[in-house]
Amino acid sequence: MNRLRGVLALVMLGLMGGRTAAQAKKPGSLTIKEQGSFFVGGEHRQVTQPGFGPNAPPITGEITVNQMYVQYQIPMKGDQHAPVVMVHGCCLSSKTWETTPDGRMGWSEYFVRKDRPVYLADQVSRARSGFDPTTFADVRQGKTPPAQMPTILDATHQVAWTVFRFGPKFGEAFPDEQFPIQAMDELYKQMIPDLNATLPQNPNPTWTQMAALGVKLRGAVLMGHSESGFFPEQAALIDPSGIKGIVSIEMPCVTNLTDAQIGTLAKIPTLVMFGDHLGDVTGGPANWAQSFGTCNTFVDQLKKAGGDAEMMHLPALGIKGNSHMLMQDKNSDQLADLVIAWLDKHVDAKNGRSKNATR
Amino acid sequence: MNRLRGVLALVMLGLMGGRTAAQAKKPGSLTIKEQGSFFVGGEHRQVTQPGFGPNAPPITGEITVNQMYVQYQIPMKGDQHAPVVMVHGCCLSSKTWETTPDGRMGWSEYFVRKDRPVYLADQVSRARSGFDPTTFADVRQGKTPPAQMPTILDATHQVAWTVFRFGPKFGEAFPDEQFPIQAMDELYKQMIPDLNATLPQNPNPTWTQMAALGVKLRGAVLMGHSESGFFPEQAALIDPSGIKGIVSIEMPCVTNLTDAQIGTLAKIPTLVMFGDHLGDVTGGPANWAQSFGTCNTFVDQLKKAGGDAEMMHLPALGIKGNSHMLMQDKNSDQLADLVIAWLDKHVDAKNGRSKNATR
Numbered sequence: 001m002n003r004l005r006g007v008l009a010l011v012m013l014g015l016m017g018g019r020t021a022a023q024a025k026k027p028g029s030l031t032i033k034e035q036g037s038f039f040v041g042g043e044h045r046q047v048t049q050p051g052f053g054p055n056a057p058p059i060t061g062e063i064t065v066n067q068m069y070v071q072y073q074i075p076m077k078g079d080q081h082a083p084v085v086m087v088h089g090c091c092l093s094s095k096t097w098e099t100t101p102d103g104r105m106g107w108s109e110y111f112v113r114k115d116r117p118v119y120l121a122d123q124v125s126r127a128r129s130g131f132d133p134t135t136f137a138d139v140r141q142g143k144t145p146p147a148q149m150p151t152i153l154d155a156t157h158q159v160a161w162t163v164f165r166f167g168p169k170f171g172e173a174f175p176d177e178q179f180p181i182q183a184m185d186e187l188y189k190q191m192i193p194d195l196n197a198t199l200p201q202n203p204n205p206t207w208t209q210m211a212a213l214g215v216k217l218r219g220a221v222l223m224g225h226s227e228s229g230f231f232p233e234q235a236a237l238i239d240p241s242g243i244k245g246i247v248s249i250e251m252p253c254v255t256n257l258t259d260a261q262i263g264t265l266a267k268i269p270t271l272v273m274f275g276d277h278l279g280d281v282t283g284g285p286a287n288w289a290q291s292f293g294t295c296n297t298f299v300d301q302l303k304k305a306g307g308d309a310e311m312m313h314l315p316a317l318g319i320k321g322n323s324h325m326l327m328q329d330k331n332s333d334q335l336a337d338l339v340i341a342w343l344d345k346h347v348d349a350k351n352g353r354s355k356n357a358t359r
Numbered sequence: 360m361n362r363l364r365g366v367l368a369l370v371m372l373g374l375m376g377g378r379t380a381a382q383a384k385k386p387g388s389l390t391i392k393e394q395g396s397f398f399v400g401g402e403h404r405q406v407t408q409p410g411f412g413p414n415a416p417p418i419t420g421e422i423t424v425n426q427m428y429v430q431y432q433i434p435m436k437g438d439q440h441a442p443v444v445m446v447h448g449c450c451l452s453s454k455t456w457e458t459t460p461d462g463r464m465g466w467s468e469y470f471v472r473k474d475r476p477v478y479l480a481d482q483v484s485r486a487r488s489g490f491d492p493t494t495f496a497d498v499r500q501g502k503t504p505p506a507q508m509p510t511i512l513d514a515t516h517q518v519a520w521t522v523f524r525f526g527p528k529f530g531e532a533f534p535d536e537q538f539p540i541q542a543m544d545e546l547y548k549q550m551i552p553d554l555n556a557t558l559p560q561n562p563n564p565t566w567t568q569m570a571a572l573g574v575k576l577r578g579a580v581l582m583g584h585s586e587s588g589f590f591p592e593q594a595a596l597i598d599p600s601g602i603k604g605i606v607s608i609e610m611p612c613v614t615n616l617t618d619a620q621i622g623t624l625a626k627i628p629t630l631v632m633f634g635d636h637l638g639d640v641t642g643g644p645a646n647w648a649q650s651f652g653t654c655n656t657f658v659d660q661l662k663k664a665g666g667d668a669e670m671m672h673l674p675a676l677g678i679k680g681n682s683h684m685l686m687q688d689k690n691s692d693q694l695a696d697l698v699i700a701w702l703d704k705h706v707d708a709k710n711g712r713s714k715n716a717t718r
Contacts, residue, residue: 038545052643067548129551140506149498154408185423
């Protein structure tokens with residue numbers, strides 16, 4: 001019976017997803033003030049590599065590591081709102097925020113059309129940010145034992161299905177699932193190897209570069225998801241001066257911060273979002289009910305310290321069926337509107353953005 | 360004396376580069392008809408990975424490999440011209456075509472502002488296209504010997520300086536060097552590990568996906584650079600039906616194609632571009648004078664077979680000092696105009712583009 005409901009749900013989702021995509025595909029022209037890309041951070045590292053040709057001596061030189069690639073669009077009225085920096089999760093890239101698997105507009109363009117400057121960052125060691133290949137080369141040359149090679153994380157389709165809460169088990173969707181299941185293959189193509197194990201830990205350079213990006217932008221909202229969900233907070237603990245707001249989506253929260261750390265974070269308006277079915281998938285590497293619990297604790301800690309913090313649990317607002325990839329779910333525009341309304345009230349209004357805009 | 364000239368050149372370039380960047384930074388607003396991103400190709404591969412937790416049994420599942428990430432913008436008058444697909448070279452990503460190291464507009468936006476739909480592809484196994492990590496995982500687990508691990512290519516700053524022909528040796532620029540030397544550090548950040556050794560060879564899946572993208576777009580110009588310089592030709596040898604024109608920039612050309620292969624390629628208008636100082640850097644992994652020779656041979660072969668092929672050697676047009684990264688050189692707008700004028704005459708005019716546009 002459950003299986004039949006799942007199949008029926010798949011069929012219905014397919015029909016609805018198709019219709020939604022067709023309706024939404026032509027949003028009309030878009031005028032932007034400026035666009036481009038740049039890097040934040042990056043250091044030189046000296047390396048020794050094999051020479052050119054079989055008998056050539058090794059070459060010593062430098063490579064650049066730990067830089068973070070950022071791609072941006074500034075809308076015509078971008079001065080009226082704080083820029084939003086979006087950072088993707090594990091085994092994904094900034095593609096997360098672009099065209100959805102079923103071909104609708106992603107959050108990046110949607111936010112631009114709502115007059116927000118948007119900055120998409122590929123995490124350090126992922127996608128266009130590149131990674132430090134030194135240890136792999138050392139293992140290949142026999143200088144380092146294979147077991148010391150950094151683990152490359154990648155999720156199988158099977159693992160993703162349950163971790164991303166598309167349904168109770170692989171191939172079976174929740175009856176009210178909001179992810180566009182019929183376009184699943186397009187999500188699988190977005191899932192790329194995660195080389196974060198090659199990075200220095202604590203601080204992860206992505207945290208450092210996110211904090212620096214906030215400063216460079218003279219104030220920005222940092223948004224993280226899943227693996228990067230708590231990165232905005234980690235960035236703020238390095239340097240809060242450029243962080244005007246935080247949006248943390250679906251991650252485990254750190255609950256043993258010191259009073260001083262909570263005090264720092266409590267000065268930044270913080271929105272935490274979680275979707276549906278948090279307790280409905282068991283097994284696998286993620287425990288969403290537990291993560292939700294840690295974030296409720298964290299939000300309470302911020303509030304007790306006088307912070308403007310909110311836990312937005314979508315089912316509590318009557319919004320059902322959202323997956324872990326909620327920015328790609330069929331109601332992604334609706335969810336974006338919730339975030340934008342929160343930013344208007346809790347970040348832009350408080351920061352007198354229109355005053356800043358005249359600088 | 361040469362060293363002094365180099366230093367003086369660096370200082371002058373710094374001054375000029377700064378001025379150019381400041382002048383060019385505000386090109387005015389841009390209205391686009393549509394933008395987004397998608398993948399071309401991609402297959403499922405079954406893999407076995409370690410389970411979650413120390414005593415968990417291995418997990419068998421599927422991952423997606425060989426997909427190619429593509430990001431696009433279509434300008435308002437995009438129907439008037441064939442779309443242009445730009446593919447980057449070794450140890451680089453689509454960042455190649457975006458904002459230049461010294462902060463000017465890159466070719467991607469420039470072509471859009473000249474009414475061309477532009478599609479930026481990250482090569483398969485690079486950047487947002489991801490890569491197949493299976494062999495690395497197998498080496499780490501002791502299933503495969505380290506020596507069989509694919510070589511990860513990355514270029515040191517020192518190697519890049521001469522291979523990209525910024526000057527005769529590291530830290531010394533050619534007196535007439537067109538690359539914005541003062542912004543070199545920003546180029547170094549673009550240089551990321553190249554995992555093409557993980558790919559099936561001949562055909563490289565990037566060739567296959569480029570051909571498929573041409574078909575999907577119902578006709579496109581394919582542009583390659585350096586490592587990917589001959590990829591448009593390789594794509595055309597797989598399926599020429601969607602390829603309306605080829606722009607090949609600075610690479611070794613294949614000169615032992617069969618008459619049938621040359622016959623296929625001769626049906627596609629082809630522009631080959633080379634910059635300056637081809638014989639002025641010796642040593643290192645690239646031999647530009649030799650590459651130039653092979654491409655002259657190739658262009659002659661196309662012409663003899665009745666093809667519309669052109670070797671555009673910039674110094675022969677009186678344009679001096681261009682590096683291997685010519686799309687980022689200080690005169691990048693001028694070079695883009697040369698390509699655009701060539702496309703107008705040799706591709707769009709011949710293909711009755713305005714007729715196609717009404718479809």
